[in-house]
Amino acid sequence: MTPTIKDVAAYAGFSIATVSRAINAPHTVNPLTLAKVREAIAALNFRPSPLGRQLRSERTRLIGVILPTLSNPVFAECLQGIDELAAAQGYRLMLMTTQYDADRERHAIETLREQRVEGLILTVADADTHPLLDELDRDGPLYVLMHNDTVRRPSVSVDNRQAAYDGVRMLIAHGHRRILMLAGTLAASDRARLRHAGYVQAMQQAGLTPAPALEVDFNAEELAPSVLAHLTNGAARPTALFCSNDLLAMVVIRGLRRARFQVPRDMSILGFDGLAMGELLAPALASIGSPNRDIGCAAWERLMTRIDSARANAAPVQNQSLSLTLPHTLRTGATIAAIAHEPAIVNDAGSRHDSADDAAIHAIDALRAR
Amino acid sequence: MTPTIKDVAAYAGFSIATVSRAINAPHTVNPLTLAKVREAIAALNFRPSPLGRQLRSERTRLIGVILPTLSNPVFAECLQGIDELAAAQGYRLMLMTTQYDADRERHAIETLREQRVEGLILTVADADTHPLLDELDRDGPLYVLMHNDTVRRPSVSVDNRQAAYDGVRMLIAHGHRRILMLAGTLAASDRARLRHAGYVQAMQQAGLTPAPALEVDFNAEELAPSVLAHLTNGAARPTALFCSNDLLAMVVIRGLRRARFQVPRDMSILGFDGLAMGELLAPALASIGSPNRDIGCAAWERLMTRIDSARANAAPVQNQSLSLTLPHTLRTGATIAAIAHEPAIVNDAGSRHDSADDAAIHAIDALRAR
DNA sequence: TTGAAAGCGCTAACAC
């Protein structure tokens, strides 16, 4: 069916070795021979099978990518970055998604390992306590985590604790004092934990009382009554919500709206992820931005570094820390309103500002200068 | 490094043939032997290399997926559907993106073909006039197109012309008479062409004058002044815009907003794609929905059918048409306002409705009954 | 029931 190197050799009248050389080291064969071989290749529309090649050389030029889902643009953006570099460097990508399911994570790793991927780029729910990763450390292919925020393993992410801290400080700078954190059903993830820690830190530092993260069902059409009660009832209701991701923020905004709550007049909202989509909302979603594409690219580069050094010598590169932290951004948006009736807790005891955006910008400047 | 079948054989004290049989046809080996082999496999943490296996059996269980981009959730959703089925059926996916670039399309096909994928699922800019697809028809792997709306090739999509027609009729039913179609920079795609054809048909049928599609730069922060002029100037300005996709619609809404145009009061907007995200906007985006996930799944199933029948006998299945059309939906949203000052052109000369949504629902019923 | 051996497509020694 598909022509093999043998067919080419027969057609050209040379041995398969010569054909192989003509393909892989053209300068070592007679130009005339080369021409004939090339003609044969063209005539037969031959393309070398990577299978035989890989079998021989132990190099597959294959990288596995394991993501929780592609429904969240965060991961799609990462993948986009990875794909760009992979294509440019002649690697192929094998993709599997897990929906955060442990069984599927295991299955994906098994499958990709069977395929002899040279490396793995992945995002898991909780990196620290992940037994599969220990396995990989021992004898699996090299890997780099994306988004998982841990110093214990090779990873690329933003500083989730710091980012959440910055974001919540911004809310506080806008005069908010009753700030609640909302988390998706994946409250157990390392990121969610760290984001909550940042929230707690910012609150305490401002002399405010942090609360446990409120879990919200992501996929529900409406906000659960119990959640809505938390958000809207009584005088002690929060004036601002820190949502652990943008998709969640959008769902919450819709839920509030249906409950006749206006954003940001009745409730300020801060998301996390900095989805491009958020800027198209009205009001534009305020969010802590994570450079998803860059995270993908950085993960790729880390992985390549690891692979190259593993190939060169057995000693892994130890002069760089395992985890790489990329800078986050604070995207001010129109979903945050300043609370006027209480004095804002901002260090620069300067002038009051007219618009929420002005205040936000100053708040950020203050944070950045920190 | 990684254990091979030989290591297992040596460890278990049998030949590699027996090990192979123990793995692939357990019932043909002595239970005692089987147990020993399995023990060896477990002890060495052996997993058969698909490379050797594929080399032998000519089956890679590998499917290539080629998409323009993952930044548009439309494609991410398709991929999600494909991935689900692939995982369930023990296939692996190799992904490449093209950014609609012809060179990259060619390169992707070459690469995947080299990898000996058993099939290809892809979306191209324009399927009808695509030379690479002719090549695939001749001697490439089997393929199925997604989203490309053509009867000439194996494909899965919605009926773009009909969908656009339905959508524009809905706008007309809301009393709009000056309706403009906006297209992204990819106005040359088969889909864009058909959507415009549907628009033209709906307009003409209502005795209105269709206009050429107005091209809008997708990535620009602001709408181009020339575009804005078209949309906002004079008494003849359009009252409704049919955007050839949701992302474009969102960009347009933002641009209009910046120009102090309110949606839907000053301009009604209808998108195309039915992105889940659109429902979270405020106002929720009206859109012609395409079942992206299902399109991915259907493409998968078509491909499997083609592969299976190709394997069974050389004769391809001819009793099903090449292209499969999936039903679209009309998602009414708050971005469409009824125009009160002109009588709505609706067949049911019944009662006037209070809200735009009511009118829309009736309009759809009317269309559906057609 | 098990083993020996051939061969899938290719690369890389080594010989000529």
Add this chain to the structure above:
DNA sequence: GTGTTAGCGCTTTCAA
């Protein structure tokens, strides 16, 4: 500069 040959990990006759 070119050919011969071994072997990558596996499946699959064919014999025993």
